[in-house]
Amino acid sequence: MFRKILIANRGEIAVRILRACREMGIRTVGVFSEVDRNALHVRLADEAYAIGPAASRESYLRIDKLIDVAKKAGCDALHPGYGFLAENPALPRACGDAGITFIGPAAEAMEVMGSKTAGKQLARRSDVPTVPGTDDPIENPEEAQSLARTMGYPVLLKAIAGGGGKGMRVVPNDAAFAAAWRDAASEAQNAFGDPRVFLEKYLIGPRHIEIQVFADAHGRVVSLGERECSVQRRHQKVIEEAPSPVVTPDLRRKMGEAAVRLARAGGYANAGTVEFLVDADLNFYFLEVNTRLQVEHPVTEQVTGLDLVKLQIAIAAGHRLPFAWESITPRGHAMEVRLYAEDPDNNFLPSPGHILSRHAPTGPGIRLDEGVYEGYTVPMEYDPLLSKLIAWGNSREETIARLRRALDEYTITGIRTNVSLFRRILAEPEFLKGEIHTKWLDELLTRPRPPAVAPREGTEEAAVIAAVLWHIEQAGKTSNEQPGAQAPSRWKLQGRREQLDRTP
Amino acid sequence: MKFEVHLQSVALGAKTRVVELEREGSNYRVMIDGLPVNADAVQVAANTISVLLEGQAFEVHVTPSHDGTIKLQSGPHEFTAELLDPRAWQGRRHGAAEAEGRQQIVAPMPGKVICLLVNVGDDVEAGQGLVVVEAMKMQNEIRSPKTGKVERLQVKEGQNVNAGEVLCVVS
Numbered sequence: 001m002f003r004k005i006l007i008a009n010r011g012e013i014a015v016r017i018l019r020a021c022r023e024m025g026i027r028t029v030g031v032f033s034e035v036d037r038n039a040l041h042v043r044l045a046d047e048a049y050a051i052g053p054a055a056s057r058e059s060y061l062r063i064d065k066l067i068d069v070a071k072k073a074g075c076d077a078l079h080p081g082y083g084f085l086a087e088n089p090a091l092p093r094a095c096g097d098a099g100i101t102f103i104g105p106a107a108e109a110m111e112v113m114g115s116k117t118a119g120k121q122l123a124r125r126s127d128v129p130t131v132p133g134t135d136d137p138i139e140n141p142e143e144a145q146s147l148a149r150t151m152g153y154p155v156l157l158k159a160i161a162g163g164g165g166k167g168m169r170v171v172p173n174d175a176a177f178a179a180a181w182r183d184a185a186s187e188a189q190n191a192f193g194d195p196r197v198f199l200e201k202y203l204i205g206p207r208h209i210e211i212q213v214f215a216d217a218h219g220r221v222v223s224l225g226e227r228e229c230s231v232q233r234r235h236q237k238v239i240e241e242a243p244s245p246v247v248t249p250d251l252r253r254k255m256g257e258a259a260v261r262l263a264r265a266g267g268y269a270n271a272g273t274v275e276f277l278v279d280a281d282l283n284f285y286f287l288e289v290n291t292r293l294q295v296e297h298p299v300t301e302q303v304t305g306l307d308l309v310k311l312q313i314a315i316a317a318g319h320r321l322p323f324a325w326e327s328i329t330p331r332g333h334a335m336e337v338r339l340y341a342e343d344p345d346n347n348f349l350p351s352p353g354h355i356l357s358r359h360a361p362t363g364p365g366i367r368l369d370e371g372v373y374e375g376y377t378v379p380m381e382y383d384p385l386l387s388k389l390i391a392w393g394n395s396r397e398e399t400i401a402r403l404r405r406a407l408d409e410y411t412i413t414g415i416r417t418n419v420s421l422f423r424r425i426l427a428e429p430e431f432l433k434g435e436i437h438t439k440w441l442d443e444l445l446t447r448p449r450p451p452a453v454a455p456r457e458g459t460e461e462a463a464v465i466a467a468v469l470w471h472i473e474q475a476g477k478t479s480n481e482q483p484g485a486q487a488p489s490r491w492k493l494q495g496r497r498e499q500l501d502r503t504p
Numbered sequence: 505m506k507f508e509v510h511l512q513s514v515a516l517g518a519k520t521r522v523v524e525l526e527r528e529g530s531n532y533r534v535m536i537d538g539l540p541v542n543a544d545a546v547q548v549a550a551n552t553i554s555v556l557l558e559g560q561a562f563e564v565h566v567t568p569s570h571d572g573t574i575k576l577q578s579g580p581h582e583f584t585a586e587l588l589d590p591r592a593w594q595g596r597r598h599g600a601a602e603a604e605g606r607q608q609i610v611a612p613m614p615g616k617v618i619c620l621l622v623n624v625g626d627d628v629e630a631g632q633g634l635v636v637v638e639a640m641k642m643q644n645e646i647r648s649p650k651t652g653k654v655e656r657l658q659v660k661e662g663q664n665v666n667a668g669e670v671l672c673v674v675s
Binding site for chain 2: 359380383384470
């Protein structure tokens with residue numbers, strides 16, 4: 001087993017990984033940019049080293065600096081987390097050259113499966129159904145437009161190197177094509193340094209359901225079941241759950257087998273996720289492979305009882321996957337909400353800043369994976385994900401009730417969060433029935449808000465009393481903090497008295 | 505101490521309440537609009553106040569804003585409050601003086617100015633994009649609150665801005 005792991009990430013995922021390492025008795029090395037000195041992952045790591053300025057490009061995306069830290073600190077493995085360099089084949093290559101084990105798939109498998117077009121070709125070869133579209137990036141916008149006409153609108157433009165909804169545009173009709181092309185290409189260039197996009201038929205009202213696969217270095221590939229991730233805002237997952245409310249044991253087996261076939265064909269090792277779109281008739285189409293740990297991995301952990309990060313580390317160390325996991329079936333239900341520093345009441349504007357106070361929910365069936373704490377300043381330079389709140393229970397109903405209860409307990413002041421968005425979603429009849437698709441949330445947000453529920457009697461009075469009390473105590477605090485107004489230290493007084501006592 | 509509290513919320517609209525808190529031992533005696541109230545209010549943690557009102561339990565979270573108002577959260581309910589010390593009641597009427605006429609457009613969050621969508625002297629419509637500010641990897645268009653003319657641009661492309669910093673002026 002490894003002795004020391006470099007965690008090439010920040011935020012909640014860096015914390016998640018270092019917790020797994022600690023439980024396994026492995027030392028952890030964190031890295032941080034100039035603005036992350038106070039981050040939780042730096043506080044919790046065994047060792048931590050600065051790797052440069054705030055801009056990710058000059059710190060968290062610098063392979064040379066990461067390898068340098070790993071070598072100097074004597075790390076024998078590196079975990080990339082998700083985002084940043086997690087799907088960049090140059091990182092496993094650099095690790096290989098430096099004699100450090102990369103906790104993830106080989107560079108070749110990343111190239112074959114991670115690229116959207118190569119992944120699609122592989123899916124076709126391994127008899128996994130795909131959405132109609134082009135396999136290759138299209139260089140010429142005119143050629144792309146004429147293809148879109150033959151395919152029929154709506155179509156979807158997607159960045160080759162994309163992810164997380166960046167560099168992606170839906171084109172509703174021919175007139176909108178040119179502008180959408182321009183936007184997608186420039187966004188892709190900015191976000192990933194690669195402007196190439198490809199074209200795909202756009203399915204109406206599909207679900208996003210993905211299969212978690214694990215492969216060891218000895219040829220065994222298993223499926224750990226599905227996650228339903230259909231609640232998305234502008235192609236960004238917002239709520240994830242396992243199992244899916246629509247997946248039957250038969251469909252689970254079929255999708256799992258397809259995902260395993262694909263992973264095998266790609267020579268895959270370690271954790272990966274095969275994403276599918278599922279239409280109203282429960283036909284599934286291959287979407288893409290994520291060659292890394294997913295943000296939403298905790299829901300799978302809660303229904304399988306496995307620790308996916310520990311599994312990743314064990315596989316990277318050459319351990320075998322035990323047989324029994326091939327027959328895994330989900331137990332109970334789990335659901336995750338992604339708490340972001342953004343204001344749902346004001347166009348989802350980002351809300352970085354200082355966390356004045358925070359109360360985290362606990363109790364039965366609740367897990368909070370987070371990278372923030374009271375007194376921490378959320379930097380403006382990175383992704384707004386603060387925490388992932390995960391609930392689980394015996395049924396979907398119990399899980400939702402727990403999640404609602406936990407959201408009521410979760411309070412954070414000083415910055416805005418999207419908690420109110422989840423309160424709204426978790427009260428929507430369609431969501432409760434599981435009637436969701438990838439556009440459902442975007443459509444919900446265009447509908448008029450349900451009328452605000454009148455607060456119970458006394459709330460207004462409690463609020464004004466609290467406002468005045470807070471104001472008075474605040475004023476009292478600042479006047480007490482004035483220098484010179486402080487009482488002399490009792491320790492000093494006692495010390496002086498003892499000195500006096502000693503003199504005869 | 506006596507305060508006039510201007511309270512604003514989606515569910516209740518705008519209201520003004522007069523709140524009086526007098527220290528009584530370790531606690532406070534509370535009057536609202538001149539009437540005594542059976543309330544027990546304690547600050548239990550930073551910016552967190554527990555209120556027992558005739559036995560009904562409430563927890564209120566307080567967040568100060570840039571503009572001097574404070575945000576109050578109690579469960580799913582949110583209020584914005586402005587406190588006025590009665591000794592300063594005269595002359596400090598808050599209101600819509602700036603809502604018309606010259607408007608300063610400020611950055612709603614810290615970030616980096618990615619591009620300017622208008623030039624000085626341009627005519628703009630209400631809702632038209634003025635400046636694009638990037639924060640947390642998202643680009644946000646800051647829009648004009650009114651129809652008018654761009655009088656001044658206070659920022660350059662590539663510049664970092666703080667929350668509340670003036671981006672431009674529309675008159």
